Amino acid sequence: MSTDRLGIYYRMLNIAPGASAKEIKLAYRKLAFEFHPDRNTDPDSEDKFKDITEAYEILIGERKPPKQAGNGTSSAQKPGNTGNGQSTSTGYGPNAAGAQNANRQKQGFAGAGRKQEKPKESTEEKVARANQAYREQQAKTNARKSNIHPGARRHKTKKTEPNAQGFIQCAVTGVVSAQPRQVEFKVVRGFLNSYNIETITANLAPKGAKRMALKASFKTWLRGFWGWKSFLPAWKAILGNMRGGTFPPEGNAKMLFTQANAFEQSGNKPLARAVLLQALDFIGSNRSVLAEQVRATQRRLDDGQPARRVRDEWKRAGMFDALLHLSPLFFLIFAALIAFGPGQGFVTRDIPEIVARQGTEITKQVKDLIGDDREPYYVDRELLNLRDGPSVNDTIIRRLTRFETVYVAGDSQGFWIEIETSIGESGFVNLDALVPGNGSKARDAWCAENKCD
Known part of the structure; x- marks a missing residue:
């Protein structure tokens, strides 16, 4: 051509x-x-x-x-x-x-050999087509790259974006802290002859770091002991999580520098200086660009007053945190003692006997308290002294009212008899003041006869 x-x-x-x-x-x-x-x-x-x-x-x-x-x-x-x-x-x-x-009305540049013109799209159709193309492009961009091996190990990072004021929030609790840290925790997964170590990185406050450390430890407990090669790495990861994880120096310095700038923009310059001091702890004697920026900002915020530090909340894990991390181990030991150790007989034989004996004693006490299998008596005097001994010289515990129900608790001693009240009091009263029967029924009958209120 x-x-x-x-x-x-x-x-x-x-x-x-x-x-x-x-x-x-x-x-x-x-x-x-x-x-x-x-x-x-x-x-x-x-x-x-x-x-x-x-x-x-x-x-x-x-x-x-x-x-x-x-x-x-x-x-x-x-x-x-x-x-x-x-x-x-x-x-x-x-x-x-x-x-x-022959039928051409509009003339463009060439016009020859043009295909049949398509009907024009409406504005809604163009917008819908553009949105669909945008979604397809976003899905293609976010798709996994084909040059990465499927079994390759990656850092799983829980990203934390600054809020509207520029502050970095905790990835777990969502709070804004004056001393956030970028923390790394380990999760080990093992099976037979292979294992995988996953690193979880996030910007956290102290309380959020404890929660994430506990979560990473439990994941390792559930998945890390299924292979003989993963046994030691799993223990190492659990102990590292118990100690609070690791703090990457460069990542922490950059994150604290961002947090300090946010505090400065909000007008809290003393707190911004305190956060910059934490950033300098991670930088040390480094002379990188970030280090120079931190030092320059520190000099710019210097007002002649001594810079104060915030109270350090990032301490090593306490005893309670360590017990939480090791609680699955204690559970396994207890289960082994029950199944194979000396605790087997204690659980299968001794505990049922103790429960049955205590249950019998409690049942007897309840029956005694409610008067089961005991014949009730009621007081047939206006006032009757309940004494702690069978004589008039003994101390009066209290005075019983008429028609109060009591139960005989011992043998009679002359004119005296040991009784027990419905509320559990024990003492001695005159034998001739008691009448067999229920006090409430006797009171109802007396009231019906005497027309009492």
Whole structure:
């Protein structure tokens, strides 16, 4: 195919005939960006965009150019050419003769060989198509890269974004702390001859760090002891989590520097200086760019007063935290003692006997308290002294009212008898003051006879 025949398409893209594929592509992108209907409000922009698209596809070989009109003769001998070589109609282009341009109303750049025009999209359809393309691009961007091996170990980082004021919040509790830390915890998974160590990194407050450490330890307990090679790494990870994890110096310095800037912007410069002192502890004698920025900010905030430090809440794990981390071990030891050790007989034999004996004693005490299997008596005097001994010289415990129900608790001693009240009091009363029967029933009968209130 000659270059002369494709000259109109080169002119449409504003490039010289015989341009390379790269030049064609660059020219097309530039014109497509200019005449795209979504960006250009010109009424003819859509036709121009179709024309340059057609020229681009023909020049790179994706589409065949339209056939020449006539019987295959050259352009100088075709009908429509004048004797002096000036063309009035060609086999392609805007002046192409034939049925393909018979009903043409709008004229673009070329027009020859154009496919049937599609109906214009509405604004809603364009927006929906653009949103769909955006979602597909986002899904493609966030998809897992194919050059990463599926079994490769990665750091699992729980990201914490600054809030609207620029403060970094705890990834677990969501609080803003004056002494946050970037902490790493280990989780070990093992099976047979293989194991995997996962590092969990997050910006945490002291309380959130304890929760995440406990969570990482329990994951290791559940998954880390299923392989003989993972036994020692699992114990090492649990002990490391018990001690509070590890603190990467560079990550902590950067995070504390960000937190200090947030406190400074909020107007709390003393607290910003205190946070910068913590950042300097991680930097030490380092001379990196970040270290110089921290030192420069510290000098800028210096007001001549001694910088104060906040109370350090990042201490090693206490005894209670250590017991929580090791609680699965204690449970396993207790289960082993029950199943195989000396505790087996204690659980299966001694404990049931103790429970049965204590239950019998409690049942007897309850029956004694409610008067089961004991004959009730009631007091038939207005006032009756309950004494702690069988004589008038003994101390009076209290005075019993008429119709109060009591129970005989011992043998009679002359005119005295040992009784027990309904509330558990024990003492001695005169034998002739007691009448067999329930006191409440006797009171009801007396009231009915004497018409009492």
